[in-house]
Amino acid sequence: MIEQIKEKALNEDVPIIKDDGLIFLLKIIRERNCREILELGTAVGYSAINMALLSDDIHIDTIEKNEDMYRQAVANIRNEGLEERIDVHFTAIEDYKTDRKYDLIFVDAAKAQYMKYTDQFYDNLSDDGVFFYDNMIFHGMVYNVEGIRNRGTRSMVKKLINFLELMRNDKRFDIMFCEDVGDGILIASRRKK
Template sequence: MELSNYVKELNTQKEIFEDVYLYAKDNHVPIIDADALNAVKQYIKIKGVKRILEIGTAIGYSAMHFASVSEEIKLTTIEKDPYSYELAKSNIENSPYNDRIELILGDAKEVELGNKRFDFLFIDASKGNNQFFFDKYKEYLTDDALIIVDNIFIRGLIVEDEVANKNKRKLRDKVRTFNQTMKDSEYSTSFLNIGDGLLVIY
């Protein structure tokens, strides 16, 4: 067994939303990798997070997992695809966390949240817009908030130098630029080789 697989197994916990997980796998719905999910939940627990903002709901899988960490957590999640939104709504309504998760149907590039404040931001939407989402939604965070960005390795594309497809090359360049910008910023950052790559920003 490779060391990376050994660590991945250690970091993977028993699935508590098996039906949603299996639906995602069977229908090729992108969800957070199991080992990365466990790491994010650990950060939420250690930090004592109470107000979470998630960019990119998909079918509600990660939102329910995050809400499961503590009964004190309230979560707002934004999804622009109507079909995914309806699936997420159904999944969350059938979960124990319906009263603590607020779903918003809309484009995260346009949604406004008024005077809401959050102590945790999870960015897991279109990867080419990571910088935009970071800049827009950091204004809704408390001073000591934690930010985690998923898929910063874009399934290995991030380290490919020869990319024939123009769109993939453009995506790679945008994510590379974002990662480097965060590394060079005033924020404290950690790039974790777990799942498809997690960027932790404090």
């Protein structure tokens, strides 16, 4: 079933996490014993379902603003019998507010907004919590910015590069940049006080 969701997403050009990025994400969740997860960017629910299938006591809030994606995600999650543990919120991330604390915040929505999302949800990170960011090399484009023809894409990729630089100097976090995993993964763990 999950394989069908993946195949359909790939056929329809829905951007979902790459295989080795997903394996790495699941490994981090397992090793850190994450139970409360926030996902920014649901798409059709592929990564959320994979995370929820790891353990019966995992709960996920996931946010999606595109109605078609949202509807597909809700249907996929129901088909997997996971609707009690995955809450899909049909809203813009910018408008989502909660007091809940999360062990892992998976950031996988608008790439130009990664710093904004980090600041927005910093207080929602549990003491041992981590941010997990996908697409940090954006199909390798971060290595050849001047070669990017599309102006909007170039601007977005520059913001991604700037975000990495900001995170390298951000005293709130210890970071690990895995540029050769998936589409480039960044993990930021809350620095101990």
